Amino acid sequence: MMEKNPKLLLPEIKDLHKIEVFEQNGGYQQARKAMKMEKSEIIDIVKKSNLRGRGGACFPTGLKWSFMPDGIDKPNYLAVNGDEAEPGSFKDRRIFEFNPHLLLEGILIAGKAMNLKAAYIYIRGEYYLWNKLMQAAVDEAYEFGYFGEKMKEKFGTDFQMDVYVHSGAGAYICGEETSLMNSLEGGRGYPRYKPPFPAQVGLWGMPTTVNNVETIATIPKIFEIGPEAYSSLGAQGHPGTLLYGVSGHVNKPGVYELETGITLRSLIYVVCGGIPGGKNIKAVIPGGSSMPVLSADEIDVAMDEESLKKIGTHIGTGGVMVMDEDTDLLKVTLRIAHFYHHESCGQCTPCREGCGWLEKTLKRIYNGDGTSKDLDLLVSVCNNIEGNTICALGDAAAWAVRGFVNKFRSDFEKRVKAKRIFQAPNIAHAKRATADTLIYES
């Protein structure tokens, strides 16, 4: 039986970022083990662990790897997504800083499983320091023979791969997998239409897998403790440990590695020490600003994808943002809408124009010129963005804004002009979205 909440990704070991210390603590042993395995064996272990992607979509990692074609004469690539631009998400940074070699070990195992030619670690441009830290770790790993030509000697196999660090340049959209590939190829970060999926046509037209940093860093730990033990950690449908990043109105904000399935209430009150000044909670965003918001009476939910899905939101990147009772939710919604308007790449009309209209309408309400009709307009614009764009940025903007407007409608009603209050609200639109979460006070 494993201890509760094991520190798999961020153990408290001093200087773990140094390769010697990492090796002393059992580092790169799992990669050695994997080098002697068959590809299918490795993928079976990952499948058995029931690991789900940590980037937000929660796609089963083993299944994703199994999509990579076998036995064709083309180089395969892995892109490790460290763009981490989702507001409220700041977990991958800790891996770059405190445990970069665990990520590299995971890349080696993924490399063997998918017969990779090279892996590219895409780190956002703002993370200049972390970029350098990761590059230093990569240089060390090359020096010690874990990558490149020296691999044959080190592991005694024919397999050889390379790893590179690539810096972004400040675009939120490049966290989307197809957009990340366009950015890596040196172009504007426009998302690509799917299909073809990256596993068929990815980087430079070759089969490619895109995984989150945290996902890849988890792989060696699955090999270490065994897939059965890993899948028994935390919640059943979404097992393992997760890096929760808690920010906003809490006494102890930070990144905490805990099992999935912990309740949001204990995460806020026990782990993070409650709300400053003993205030009450007004709203909590459970997984980065894209995910629909939760109200104070919903915080007894367990923090895993399946439980959150039942109440109409998602785990996302695990970036929890807590807002106390004095928060102006209209201002928060306006800021979120501004963010998506700013970051929309401009490729699809519904998102490019829709996000702009969301911001304009919210600004009108914020300035005191809104009417109750504007609230329905917001929901209507959201409904017309969602599902009509190539990538999920439009969906994210729609989910976020509609979540706030529907759930805290009474707050918004107070801010709009009363003179047109008799206008029949368009409930049909609101119902189409999240009928069970709709709170409407007439």
Next chain:
Amino acid sequence: METTEFKFTEEELKEVEKYISKYPDKKAAVIPVLWMAQRKFRHIPKPMMEYIANLLDQSYSHIYGVVTFYTMFSQKPRGKYHLQVCTNVSCMLREGDKIYQMISNKLDIKNNEVTSDGVFSLEEAECMGACSGAPMMAINEDFHENLDITKIDQLIDSLK
């Protein structure tokens, strides 16, 4: 005013070669090379874009497209100290927007403007992944977290 020649030195060209060797296609080196230019000149003007286009066998329009797409590349010179203040939700909840306003008033510049002496430039930035240290700002590449008004006052005065 002396005219700057917008090109790379021999040494820098070797670095460019290193970047090119990392990727199967020359085009992929565009962003790393643009970063070199941005860091060297604090902006990427048209002659530099043309130079890079030549260097990497790309069209000028492609390079121009990339520079305009990414917010961290600038066509106008930035200040010696480029202040990026996060005002996104996590920082806003901890009064990051007030800090932005305060800096804007103190330096008398608005978003994406440079002070007349060219020392400071200001940008209202989106989330930079330092939410646990909110409110935060980045001065060039360095993150400064857990800010308050007095800390910023001292910080900016120490740079002047």
